[in-house]
Amino acid sequence: MDTHDELPTETGTSRRRLIASLLAGGTAAAFAPVLAGTARAATGPDLPKRDAADNESLNAAVAREAALVATYAAVVEKTSGADDKAAMKVIHDHHLAYKQALVGFLGPDLAPFDANPLAAPTGSVAAVAGEFSRLEDETVQIHIGILAGLKGTDAASLVASIITVEARHAAALALLSGAAPLAAAGL
């Protein structure tokens, strides 16, 4: 036979706890202004995240990226060396990602675009790298021009993240084509 007394279970929200919580909350509320007074309040500008006026520029960026995808796709197909093929493939994949990101950003505001290659260079990767470096550099300048006119910060952030890597493409391809490091760095 169980002779243990049943102890009353303590509820999670007893009145005593409630009072204690109210007192603690009141204390915190009373001290909040004091603590806030010693904190540095850094505020940023209130900028629009998205603006319909940017759509035309972003559609132009999509068209440029689609053309670069087509350009690199042709080169990847013709390249035989494993390292050269991998190098062209990684740049192709980057441009494909940029196109997809911009298309996704525009959504229903996407306009029809052509995806014709910008060039059809032949020969080894080292031979065509100079031409591709020029195309990359041109694309960077186009995107910087687009960025300078964008009102929405989301689109501006996306285009900025593309510019950073495309500038690397330009320099790396320039070096691959045999340019001096200083020239490849744009100095």
Add this chain to the structure above:
Amino acid sequence: MRRLSHFSPALRPLPQPGCDGKARFTMNDEMNMTSDNAATERSPMSRRGLLRNGGAAALAGVVLAACADSAPQAVARLGEASEPQTLDDVSVTDVVLLRTAMSVEKLAHEALTSSTLATGSNATVMNDLAKGHENALLALRELVVARQGTPVDAANARLKANWGDDALALVGESDEPEADGLLLAHALQTVVASTYQGFVPKTTEPALRGQMMGLAAAASRRAAVIALQIAPGAKGFVSELGADGNPTFSALQSTFGTLASVQVQLGKKNEAGVKESVALETPSYNSYIW
């Protein structure tokens, strides 16, 4: 009604003398006794008592606050204590961003031209790359002055203290100072580019965003050139899985420009053959030049 004999002798009150000189109990005495008896059965901090006392204390506080002198008074204190400082409210403006960018460019320039990095076979490339930062500083100076700001001529002190000095010290004590120097130079260019990229959504003037990203593109180009000094040729474009199971170093490490900290392994290898890892962070509010 309870009988008095039920109370313990210790709690039994003294009888009140009556008109006839005989002791007698009154109704009030009995009531008081009942109340006292109940008090002994309760805990010393009853809810009612807590609320009553708390309310009284709050009321007293309000009255005292209302009667207080509004003029600030010196409060006597013991020992040494610093005065609490109320910091100014600050806002991120384009000038703040440009000044901060100047401090980061200056930090990278100082590191590249230091005797630790610009040494041996790296001396020429480091000094050449430093010219890129000099060009950027000149461009930034014009942008700051055009906005009635004050140009910055010093390296970002907080970033220098957080990772700049440590990174240079590790290169200095490394068994492979030239290889580590290139790795640090690459990381510095990446941080400079990431700094501008991170400033884009905070910049109010769209045209200024374009100008900043022009400087970011220049830093990215320099980063790629250094990366291909470390891993030359087409092989250096792509990361592969190395013998140690980690991705190999490459010029095109990410598809999109990153805003994450740049991790770089520098210094002497430990017993396990691993170098110390340093995280190069882009500036945040506590390292902005306000």
